[in-house]
Amino acid sequence: MPYVNTIERVEREKALQQGVEQGLEQGVGQGRQLEARRILQRQLSKRFGELPDWVSEQLEAADVDQLEAWSDEILFAESLDALFRH
Numbered sequence: 001m002p003y004v005n006t007i008e009r010v011e012r013e014k015a016l017q018q019g020v021e022q023g024l025e026q027g028v029g030q031g032r033q034l035e036a037r038r039i040l041q042r043q044l045s046k047r048f049g050e051l052p053d054w055v056s057e058q059l060e061a062a063d064v065d066q067l068e069a070w071s072d073e074i075l076f077a078e079s080l081d082a083l084f085r086h
Helices: 002-048 053-061 064-073 080-084
Strands: none
């Protein structure tokens, strides 16, 4: 029966490695999202002053693609309303 145990061990090691890789990818994605949110929040505060709660809520709910899109649009937005509600 050592053959079966070796196969099981190899399969467990593969599954563990796959889990580690998925965890790393997820962690990198979360870190990217947090950094995008932090940068945009800083830009918004410098441009428009203290941010209302509804802006903070939008930032918290946004994915990284949306945060990056707003980071581009901040260059042209006349107001917070124009940036978030157009």
